[in-house]
Amino acid sequence: MGTNLINSWPMVIGRLIVGLPLIVSGLIHLAGPYFFLEAVLQYQLVRGLPAQFVAMIVMVSSVVLGTAIVFYSRLSPISLGLSAVLFLSFVVAQVSAVARGLNIACGCFGATNHQIGWMSIGLSISLCIIASVMYWKLSKPVEPSELTVSAEKGSL
Numbered sequence: 001m002g003t004n005l006i007n008s009w010p011m012v013i014g015r016l017i018v019g020l021p022l023i024v025s026g027l028i029h030l031a032g033p034y035f036f037l038e039a040v041l042q043y044q045l046v047r048g049l050p051a052q053f054v055a056m057i058v059m060v061s062s063v064v065l066g067t068a069i070v071f072y073s074r075l076s077p078i079s080l081g082l083s084a085v086l087f088l089s090f091v092v093a094q095v096s097a098v099a100r101g102l103n104i105a106c107g108c109f110g111a112t113n114h115q116i117g118w119m120s121i122g123l124s125i126s127l128c129i130i131a132s133v134m135y136w137k138l139s140k141p142v143e144p145s146e147l148t149v150s151a152e153k154g155s156l
Contacts, residue, residue, distance in 0.1 A: 022066030039107025
């Protein structure tokens with residue numbers, strides 16, 4: 001992972017595009033956890049204690065991953081990979097709900113009336129693709145010619 005690549009303007013913009021929605025969404029959900037739990041239950045994929053567990057994991061991981069992506073560039077590659085998996089799970093849940101004919105709110109940004117549909121699915125797919133491409137670019141092996149030895153710092 002090159003520090004120059006992670007801090008390049010396209011990567012910084014990409015980190016903001018992927019990370020900020022995670023932070024905002026996670027904080028909104030943490031402020032109203034019962035609204036988010038209700039949204040999770042409406043998808044009819046999990047019930048009871050597992051639904052509570054899923055809701056808590058999604059709320060906390062959204063904030064943690066978003067914060068790591070935006071503010072901690074050294075953690076961005078793994079955080080981008082994990083956020084791609086999180087966005088993919090959103091896609092699967094939403095496609096499942098649409099396929100079953102459920103007319104429910106997406107639950108993306110708190111207690112809103114924004115219904116799931118192809119727009120919310122498209123947003124999740126777009127964020128998944130952006131996070132995946134950035135992860136792929138950052139996880140490429142570093143070429144030996146890109147390594148420099150700093151005698152003053154004693155590191156690569």
